[in-house]
Amino acid sequence: MISSSSIDKVFETARVEEVIGDFVQLKKAGTNYKGLSPFSDERSPSFMVSPVKQIWKDFSTGKGGTAVSFLMEHEHFTYPEAIKYLAKKYNIEIEETVQSNEQKEKANERESLYLVSEFANTYFQKVLHKTDQGKSIGLGYFKERGFTEETIKTFELGYSLNEWQAFTDEALKQGYQIDFLEKTGLTIVKGDKRFDRFKGRVMFPIKSMSGRVLGYGGRILIADKKAAKYVNSPESDIYHKSKVLYGIHHAKQSIAKEDNCYLVEGYTDVIQFHQTGIKNVVSSSGTALTSEQIRLINRLTKNITVLFDGDAAGMRASLRGIDLILEQGMNVKVCTFPEGEDPDSFAKQNTLEQLTCYLNENAKDFIQFKASILFEESKNDPIKKADTVRDIVNSISKIPDRIKKEIYIQECARIMDISEEVLFSTLAQMNKKDTQEESKKTKTEQKAFEVIRHQQQPVKKVDVQYVLERKIIETLLLYGDMTEDFEDLVLKENDKGELTLEPVIQQAKVFEKIYLDLQDDEMEFTNSQFKTLYYTIIDRLNQDATFELKTFVNSVDQDMANEITTILMEDERYTLDNWNRMNIFPKEKTTSVAQLVSETILSLRCFLIDQKVREFQQETLQNKIDTNRNILEEVKDYSGLKMLLSRKLNRVL
Structure with a gap:
């Protein structure tokens, strides 16, 4: 704890x-x-x-x-x-009591998978640095790749002993269950036999954006035709390779700062770039790029530079990933290295200044790169050239932004020496096909909607009481512990014998004023969630000398926290739409806190009076009797009270 x-x-x-x-x-x-x-x-x-x-x-x-x-x-x-x-x-030292065995057993399955993965990470690092086999083979390999001790520790690289069950035996000895070792993929279970999946491999831990170990990549160091060069952890509850980018944990801050992300293919490419000084780099870990991986980058920047080695066949296969990036509305550049070089080897042979200079000078816009690659293959074959043009226009059609589309069409026409009209016509045909398919889909959805629409109830009117109760909760959250001067209007008889409203100033805490006003009128919340929130907030404001909103939100359950943030952020939602850019300026809040409280309470009182009068009317109609004197008197009293409150409300406004 x-x-x-x-x-x-x-x-x-x-x-x-x-x-x-x-x-x-x-x-x-x-x-x-x-x-x-x-x-x-x-x-x-x-x-x-x-x-x-x-x-x-x-x-x-x-x-x-x-x-x-x-x-x-x-x-x-x-x-x-x-x-x-x-x-x-934030470099805060925390006090923690040791967990008992019973508490450890209560950890859920997902958490157990994380614990096993973290143990494995510590174990593989220990083997690399503390055993003879790890130092001579694993550490020797990393040193040969040019990695420094600092880099090896930063990326927490490790080594798995070239023995069938070394890791599994140690994990079981430390109390980790075989079920979780198998589910993380660290151990392969076949009947009564158990094997280490990463036997004899150097280990690259794959981490989430926050730094949790999700899985591993392992590279074999001995020549074995039957064994794969690289092996990754299998899919599990915590590791989904299509949603993970290697190096994202170390790169995220640099990506946001530089407003650009370098995308490479392998683990060592990432590590070598990082060691050279370029830290905004991630890898798809040898798998085909997915839309989920692109969205990870999209949260941090709109700009991606894809780095390819000199292998033309590999580059052509990787072009498909560019279309996925374009679909996400991102800006793509491509940079290739000299033949025989890859990001790892090139970064190893060059200084930070030389590498940065090369990337800046050789990073091409994707359309220039794609056109140059495909044009070389088809320049002497008219049919292939036509297919190439169509392929490039297809990529341009993926771009959501219409202005960018037009600019890229113009650029493609210049590079491929073909008229813009033909390219725009081809683009229009592609868009028409997409539109027709989308239209079919929409019509199908509309038919389904028509069936549902006829079954639906009429749209409900605005629930005034819900809105006012919500406003009370918002006021308590934002201003509950503030002290304000409240103006109350009291009926007094003047010299002429007429009743007039005279102001009386009283100082009070906002939450006390709201609580007392609601108590006086015996008003109860009709929304159960608001009712729970109301009494929770009042109780906290009564107990705590200082009311911290973020501490309070952290102390309630998630459903209540969601409701609180919705209430508090709703009024500021308009800033997402950037109205100012269109010369529409939302009105700033100028209402004082005391005025806000009085207006809300009075509005709720008026609403409840109207509700009470409607109840009398309904009761009279249901009983099918003439309106008796008592009911008339009640309605008259309520109407008089409503008029008085309306005068007060008008004064507040």
């Missing part, structure tokens, strides 16, 4: 914009920050972070909360793990 003082220190220190900024590229939007949702596939930002309130809200999925809840949602951390991650990030 982590001590409460350590948790408090983490909450006080952690900044939500800094924590989320490690995973999502955030841009200033007024007093807030906005970015692309890390929980859904989108091109327009719907994710907002408030440094003032220290909360975040994802309007595309409805999720929200604090820095801790973000880590729990995005990285699937448990609460203690999120606290530990933040403590490490």
Whole structure:
């Protein structure tokens, strides 16, 4: 268990914009920050972070909360793990009691997989640095590749002994279960036999964006025709190779800072670039690039530079990945190295200045690169050239931005020596085909919608009471512990014997004023979630001398945290749409807190009076009797009260 003082220190220190900024590229939007949702596939930002309130809200999925809840949602951390991650990030020393065996057993399966992977990472590093076989074979290989001790430790490289069960035996000895060793893929189980998957290989741990070990890549060092050169961990509950990029943990801050990401193919390419001084580099780990991997980069930057070695066949096969990048609305450049060189070898032979200079001078726009590669193969064959042009136009058709499309068509016409009209015509045909397919899909969906629409109930009117109750919760969250001067209007008789409203000023805490006003009128919340929130907030404000919003949000369950962030961020949602760019300036809030409280309470009172009068009317109609004197008197009294409250409300407004 982590001590409460350590948790408090983490909450006080952690900044939500800094924590989320490690995973999502955030841009200033007024007093807030906005970015692309890390929980859904989108091109327009719907994710907002408030440094003032220290909360975040994802309007595309409805999720929200604090820095801790973000880590729990995005990285699937448990609460203690999120606290530990933040403590490490902000160099906070935490007090923790040792877990008992019973507590360890209660850890869920997913967490057990992470624990096994972390143990394996420590074990492989220890073997590399502490055993004769590890030092002579594993460390010898890394030194031969030119990796320094610092680099080896930074990337936590390791070695698996060339023995059938060395790792498995040690893991079992340390109390790790064979089920989890098998599920992570570290151990292969066949009947009664157990084998180390990575026997005799140097180890590259594959980490998540936050630095958790998800799986491994292992390279064999002996000549064995039957064994694969590289072996990756199999798919598991924590490792999905299509959603992971090697090196993203070390590269994320540099990618955001440089506003560009270098994409390479292998583990050593990433490591060698990092060692040379270029840290904004990641690898697809030898697998075909996927849209999920591209979206990981898209959260940090809109710019990707794909690095290819001099192998023409390999480059042609990799061109397919470029189309996927274009579909995500990203800007793509391509850089190739001299024949016989790859990013690893080229970075090893050059200084940072030389490597940077080469990349800047040789990085081409994707259309120039693709045209030059394909044109070389088809320049003497008219039919192949036509196919090449069609292939390039097909890539251009993937780009969402129409202006970019037109510019690329013009560039393609210049490079391929063909008229723009022909290219635009070809593009139009492709777009028409896509539109027709989309239209068919839309018509099918519309038919299904028509069936549903006829079954649907009429649209409900705005629930006024829901809106007012929600506003009370928002006021308590934002201003509950503030002290304000409240103007109350009291009926008094003037010299002429007429009743007039006279102001009386009273000073009180906002939450006390709201609580007493609701108590006086015996008003209850009708929404059960708001009712729970209301009493939770009032209780906390009564107990705590200082009310910290981010501490409070962290102390409630996730459903309540989502509701709180939705309430607090709803009014600021307009900043996502960037209205100012279109010369539309939303009105700033100028209402004072005291005025806001009075207006909300009075509006709720007026609404409840109207509701009560409607109940009398309904009761009279149902009983099918003439309106009796008592009911008339009640209605008259309520109407008089409504008139008085309306006068008060008008004064407040």
